[in-house]
Every structure is written in C-alpha cells, then in structure tokens.
Amino acid sequence: xxxxxxxxxxxxxxxxxxxxxxxxxxxxxxxxxxxxxxxxxxxxxxxxxxxxxxxxxxxxxxxxxxxxxxxxxxxxxxxxxxxxxxxxxxxxxxxxxxxxxxxxxxxxxxxxxxxxxxxxxxxxxxxxxxxxxxxxxxxxxxxxxxxxxxxxxxxxxxxxxxxxxxxxxxxxxxxxxxxxxxxxxxxxxxxxxxxxxxxxxxxxxxxxxxxxxxxxxxxxxxxxxxxxxxxxxxxxxxxxxxxxxxxxxxxxxxxxxxxxxxxxxxxxxxxxxxxxxxxxxxxxxxxxxxx
Amino acid sequence: xxxxxxxxxxxxxxxxxxxxxxxxxxxxxxxxxxxxxxxxxxxxxxxxxxxxxxxxxxxxxxxxxxxxxxxxxxxxxxxxxxxxxxxxxxxxxxxxxxxxxxxxxxxxxxxxxxxxxxxxxxxxxxxxxxxxxxxxxxxxxxxxxxxxxxxxxxxxxxxxxxxxxxxxxxxxxxxxxxxxxxxxxxxxxxxxxxxxxxxxxxxxxxxxxxxxxxxxxxxxxxxxxxxxxxxxxxxxxxxxxxxxxxxxxxxxxxxxxxxxxxxxxxxxxxxxxxxxxxxxxxxxxxxxxxx
Numbered sequence: 001x002x003x004x005x006x007x008x009x010x011x012x013x014x015x016x017x018x019x020x021x022x023x024x025x026x027x028x029x030x031x032x033x034x035x036x037x038x039x040x041x042x043x044x045x046x047x048x049x050x051x052x053x054x055x056x057x058x059x060x061x062x063x064x065x066x067x068x069x070x071x072x073x074x075x076x077x078x079x080x081x082x083x084x085x086x087x088x089x090x091x092x093x094x095x096x097x098x099x100x101x102x103x104x105x106x107x108x109x110x111x112x113x114x115x116x117x118x119x120x121x122x123x124x125x126x127x128x129x130x131x132x133x134x135x136x137x138x139x140x141x142x143x144x145x146x147x148x149x150x151x152x153x154x155x156x157x158x159x160x161x162x163x164x165x166x167x168x169x170x171x172x173x174x175x176x177x178x179x180x181x182x183x184x185x186x187x188x189x190x191x192x193x194x195x196x197x198x199x200x201x202x203x204x205x206x207x208x209x210x211x212x213x214x215x216x217x218x219x220x221x222x223x224x225x226x227x228x229x230x231x232x233x234x235x236x237x238x239x240x241x242x243x244x245x246x247x248x249x250x251x252x253x254x255x256x257x258x259x260x261x262x263x264x265x266x267x268x269x270x271x272x273x274x275x276x277x278x279x280x281x282x283x284x285x286x287x288x289x290x291x
Numbered sequence: 292x293x294x295x296x297x298x299x300x301x302x303x304x305x306x307x308x309x310x311x312x313x314x315x316x317x318x319x320x321x322x323x324x325x326x327x328x329x330x331x332x333x334x335x336x337x338x339x340x341x342x343x344x345x346x347x348x349x350x351x352x353x354x355x356x357x358x359x360x361x362x363x364x365x366x367x368x369x370x371x372x373x374x375x376x377x378x379x380x381x382x383x384x385x386x387x388x389x390x391x392x393x394x395x396x397x398x399x400x401x402x403x404x405x406x407x408x409x410x411x412x413x414x415x416x417x418x419x420x421x422x423x424x425x426x427x428x429x430x431x432x433x434x435x436x437x438x439x440x441x442x443x444x445x446x447x448x449x450x451x452x453x454x455x456x457x458x459x460x461x462x463x464x465x466x467x468x469x470x471x472x473x474x475x476x477x478x479x480x481x482x483x484x485x486x487x488x489x490x491x492x493x494x495x496x497x498x499x500x501x502x503x504x505x506x507x508x509x510x511x512x513x514x515x516x517x518x519x520x521x522x523x524x525x526x527x528x529x530x531x532x533x534x535x536x537x538x539x540x541x542x543x544x545x546x547x548x549x550x551x552x553x554x555x556x557x558x559x560x561x562x563x564x565x566x567x568x569x570x571x572x573x574x575x576x577x578x579x580x581x582x
Contacts (some may be wrong), residue, residue: 037336038336039330039338039556044444045329045555045556046555046556048561049555144444146444147438147442147445149441150438150440150441151438153335153437154438156438156459159454160455161452161455164451164452166451168452227451242467264336264340265336265337268335268337
C-alpha cells in the first residue's frame with residue numbers, strides 16, 4: 001500500500017498548484033493527477049452536477065490503485081467532498097477547504113477574513129463555515145471572482161488587465177468591508193488606492209480557488225502590502241503528509257513521479273498545465289481518459 | 292409540420308443573441324432553445340468532444356418535434372455541423388458559420404477580413420474556409436479571444452476592463468496585420484490608438500462567437516469607427532426565413548413563443564440569459580434537462 005500512488009483530482013489544470021506543493025512536501029511519493037478538462041469549469045455549475053462529476057472522477061482514480069485521494073479543487077471540495085466520502089470507502093479523502101481555513105485562521109490577527117473563490121464555492125458557503133468552526137468570532141466576507149479563472153488559463157495572470165480585474169473585485173472589499181461590487185461594475189477604475197479605514201477592512205485574504213495563486217502578484221498590487229494572502233496548497237500538502245504518517249502509508253524512499261490524466265485535449269492540458277505546475281509537461285506524458 | 296417549433300442550440304446563453312434575431316425575423320414562429328450549460332464552454336474543448344456533445348443536444352431537440360435545427364454556436368457549427376447532419380435525418384440543419392462568412396464578404400471592400408472567435412472555432416478553420424469559398428482572393432486573419440466569453444458572462448461587457456481586453460486582442464491585428472499578440476501580452480496597454488497603415492489592415496471584423504455582440508461597444512472603441520463589424524445573428528435569421536419559405540415550412544400566423552431548456556442551474560441561465568436576450572427570463576420558464 002505504501003508504494004501506491006496518491007490520487008489528485010481537479011476540474012482542470014488549477015489543481016496543479018496543489019500538486020506542486022504536494023510534490024515538494026512529499027518528494028518520495030508517486031501521484032496520479034486527473035484533470036476533468038472536458039467538463040470544466042466546475043465553478044459555475046450547480047452543486048448536484050459538481051458532486052456527480054466529482055464522484056465519477058474519484059471512482060476513476062480508484063482504478064489506478066491510489067492509497068489516498070486529494071480533491072485539489074475548491075468547488076469540488078466545497079460541494080462534493082461529502083458525496084465522495086460516501087461513495088469511496090477504504091481510503092482517506094482530503095479536500096482543500098479545511099486546510100485553507102486553517103491557514104486563514106492562523107494568519108489573521110483581527111479575525112476579519114476575506115475569501116475569493118468561484119461562484120460555486122462562494123454560494124456553497126463551505127469556507128465561511130470552516131473558518132467559523134475554527135474561530136467562532138471570525139468575520140468572513142466572500143466574493144466570487146470568476147474572471148480570475150479565465151485570466152489564469154489565458155496566460156494573462158500578470159500585467160495591467162489582471163491588475164484592473166483584481167482592483168475591480170478587491171477594492172470594494174478592502175475599501176468598505178462589503179463584498180458588494182455592484183457599484184464598482186463598469187465604473188472607471190481609479191488608479192490611486194482607495195482611502196480605506198484600515199481597522200474596518202479584512203487583514204487576511206484567502207485564495208479559495210487553485211487557479212488564483214497564479215494571480216498572486218496582481219492580487220498583491222490591488223490589496224497593498226499589509227494584507228496577508230494565504231492559499232490552501234501548502235497547508236493541504238502538510239495535512240496529507242501528516243495523514244500518511246499517521247496511517248503508516250508513506251513511501252519511505254524512491255524517486256517521485258507523476259502520471260497525468262485528462263478528459264479532453266492532452267495538448268491543451270500540457271500547454272496550460274506547464275504554467276500552473278511551473279515545469280514543462282510533454283503532451284506524451286498525458287493520457288486521455290473518458291469519465 | 293408548419294406549426295412545429297424551430298430548435299435552437301448553443302453550449303450556453305450566447306446563442307440567445309441568435310434567438311433574438313430569429314424571433315425578430317420570424318415573429319410567428321415557436322422556438323425551443325437548448326443551452327448545454329452543464330458542459331459549457333465548448334470553445335476550449337477538442338473537436339471530437341464538441342461534435343459528440345452537439346449530436347446529443349440535436350437528438351434531445353428532435354424529441355421536441357422541431358421542424359428545423361439552428362446551431363447557434365460557432366464552435367459547434369465549426370466542428371459539429373457535419374456530424375449533426377450525418378446523425379439527424381429529415382429536417383434541415385443550419386449553422387452560423389456560413390451566414391457569418393456571407394455577411395463578412397458582403398461587408399468587406401478590400402477582402403481583408405479579421406475573424407475573432409473561441410480557440411476551438413479558430414483552430415477548426417471553418418470561418419477561414421467559408422470566407423475563401425465565397426471570395427477566393429480574400430485575406431483572412433483569425434484570432435482566438437477567449438476572455439471575451441468570460442467578460443460577457445460576468446456582465447463586464449462594457450467599461451474599462453472590457454476595453455483593455457479588446458485592445459489587447461485587437462490592436463495587434465489592426466496595427467500590423469498579424470494575429471500574433473505575443474508581443475502585446477502583459478505589456479503596458481497604451482491609451483492612444485496605434486499608428487497603423489490603414490491600407491494594410493483588415494476593413495472588416497467578424498464576431499465569430501455568439502457571445503461577442505454583447506461586447507460590441509468595447510470592440511468598437513478598440514478598432515475605431517472605420518472598421519465594419521459583422522456578426523452572424525441577423526444573416527443566420529435571414530437564412531432560416533428563406534429556408535422555411537423554400538421548403539414551405541413557415542408558420543403563417545400566430546404569436547411567437549419560446550421554450551427554454553438548460554442542462555444546469557435554471558436560475559443562472561435565467562439571470563445571465565436575460566442580458567443576452569435583452570428581455571427578462573423567469574427561472575420558471577426554463578426547464579432542466581439531462582443529456
């Protein structure tokens with residue numbers, strides 16, 4: 001069992017930011033990464049649909065003999081984790097929401113935390129609940145930032161467009177404490193930072209989508225230097241390491257390796273995935289599967 | 292048969308811009324509109340996947356007794372029209388590429404035409420081929436403008452972000468005649484129009500995705516007042532009217548009506564679709580179906 005791979009699943013290439021953290025934390029482990037690229041994005045789909053897709057993906061990974069399953073997708077973790085745990089027996093299943101909430105609570109001094117995520121993750125409310133379970137008096141604002149996904153996939157994660165979009169979504173939160181951006185929609189975006197009451201704004205921002213670490217620089221430009229920005233990749237990797245140790249499932253030695261599976265174009269997966277994994281992926285490394 | 296509805300199909304809500312033109316051109320007709328929202332977007336998927344999905348959607352519409360099928364999606368028309376025509380017998384099937392190419396050839400004086408579309412449509416080359424069939428010496432440049440889809444769905448189709456994105460994609464084409472935007476990526480976007488050689492740039496721009504008419508104002512701002520902008524909605528509607536007349540299939544009188552079908556969240560379809568159709572859609576008007 002210790003020699004078995006770890007299954008990692010995402011709707012597409014975003015989860016490769018989590019795989020990168022896992023491979024750094026667990027250099028001896030083997031991974032099977034499945035990107036359900038034919039049916040992405042999950043972030044705008046209904047909870048029932050996402051849960052159904054997530055269970056199918058988990059079942060597909062089981063066939064590769066995985067010893068543990070990491071749901072490296074916030075939307076699938078948010079609305080599909082329970083369904084996966086009900087359907088998949090005998091191996092531990094780890095999502096990214098709990099580790100992300102832990103990282104946020106550890107980082108925040110004031111307990112006032114902003115979460116940005118896909119529509120599906122925000123609507124599901126899993127981050128808000130997970131943070132409040134860990135820190136009863138926390139104050140959480142959540143904002144869907146759907147365009148960040150398209151910017152990251154399009155390779156426009158840096159530069160003036162990404163910065164404008166980041167300001168569009170984030171200034172209303174860090175300016176007036178509310179997640180309502182309706183007044184900012186289509187307004188001219190000022191180039192000066194907002195005149196905010198520092199005590200009234202969140203001190204921590206959770207990147208609640210595995211795509212968003214790609215936009216870290218644009219997001220930092222929009223929120224300024226004093227906000228703590230956390231994502232769940234590193235804490236998820238730490239959780240998985242602890243879990244494997246606890247259950248005596250670690251692979252003690254040997255070289256790490258990754259097998260990639262995608263449900264649509266292996267060329268596109270390799271091309272866009274290379275940016276997310278921060279190392280080249282050859283299309284020949286990616287296997288096309290049907291779910 | 293004349294009383295039967297017309298089936299209209301798109302991957303999501305974009306095709307509602309075509310439905311709007313159809314309803315204006317054919318006020319007595321009834322329509323069944325199917326948006327495959329659970330599996331959108333088609334624009335980034337491989338040809339085989341899109342063709343398979345398009346055939347499934349066409350078969351679903353057949354069950355509603357449609358007398359004619361309109362593929363109101365450029366990507367599905369580009370790579371799925373042949374497969375649909377092979378699978379669906381007995382009723383005419385109309386795509387949006389041929390009408391769009393006709394509109395472009397009619398509008399262009401110089402024969403130098405730019406096409407913007409999704410990745411799938413551009414890669415498939417159907418627009419380029421259709422234009423060259425109609426006008427042998429035309430010169431066609433095609434550019435994927437994937438972010439326009441996300442902007443339209445996010446309601447950010449106007450304003451400074453949309454204008455920046457439009458400049459990012461379109462200035463390289465209208466400045467130097469090439470569809471290569473790599474040099475413009477992540478560069479600072481100048482606010483002055485480019486110093487272009489007018490004779491060397493396209494005189495016509497085809498909006499080769501049913502989402503893009505939503506961004507017409509931002510696109511116009513980017514290309515300036517002298518470029519002809521055409522989309523396939525009006526010409527497709529005209530083609531369908533001529534086809535129905537020719538085949539004696541028109542509904543001669545009576546009030547028009549539309550039935551909406553979606554494969555995911557009816558609330559999201561109604562909310563975002565209302566903008567595309569330019570009239571409110573009640574979620575109760577939308578039926579959830581599974582393909």
